[in-house]
Amino acid sequence: MRASLGFKTILICVTFFSSLFSLSAFARPQIEISYARPLSSHGPVVLRDGHELAIIKLVLGKPYLKRSSAHKKAYEALVLSADFFEQQFGLKSFDGKNSGIKATVGVGRIALMFPTLKKLKQNAVWATQEERFIFGAGGEFMAGFEDELDVVAHEYTHAVIQHSSQIPLWGESGALVEHFADLFGEMAEQLYRPTQKKWLIGEDILTPATKKNYSEMESRPIHALRDMLNPGDGFDRQPSHYSQVPFEFLDDCVPAIDNDACGVHVMNGIPNRAAALIISQLGWEKVKWIYFNLMTERLKSSYLGHEPKFADYSRELLQLCSENLEAQDCDVVLAALKDVGLR
């Protein structure tokens, strides 16, 4: 199904490019949100040069100009994403230096002649070179990226990783990046915008027509882009056990656009499920620093001596558990890793 859609790099974020007035006391990073030009004389380089059409600066404590609902929603979700990392981990902005946050909304509204933009139209991206969040204008299958907190916080987590561990974005390493982005994105949503159903990623960005049509086509209910607890139930069906990873994504795989950088949005379902099992039983408070440490420190290539693989992830997770939690808690962690074939 993924291949037939032609936009499978959902939430891909990076690789190929280069309301809320809080009562809390900390100073937030400045957030600047701009609106993409419909067409740019620079062609697809709209990310860098085409966002000056309507730039507004949003500074904490001052009323902001209401430009469009996309502006407002992007602002609110970025505020919550930044608050999540500051309140949970003391991280000031995505880089720990309270740097300003930049985003562009409405990308790809009229983009038929630019394949790059056409792809971005139904996507959300952290553009690594531009250091800017990109939210597509939405289309036939998906819309409202800037409104869904787990999606926005997913992208924000990419920025955190870029400024900490710099885990590579391909193969098993990239699947771990996508796993962390889903996990921290979902936890931001569970804390700040709790919904009835936990562990669903992008439950609101699939249009009602997409949910209906694809549910009928596949004879199963489709509620979200990804389902962390039941990876096989998402819009893109993912393996939930390491033994189910398609052979094409393993050792000899060469990362490319058309193979999702060796299945990074396929394989992330495996650690996603393990984390959902663990947190469902132990609670977020108990394990949050373990996951943060794992993401920002323990899986650095410079720490390991090689790019992180799933085996490194499971070993370091258990090691951090034994350093910080009780033996019975680590039994829960071990059981979850066994459930998904990572132990």
Ligand SMILES: [Zn+2]
């Ligand atoms: Zn991502």
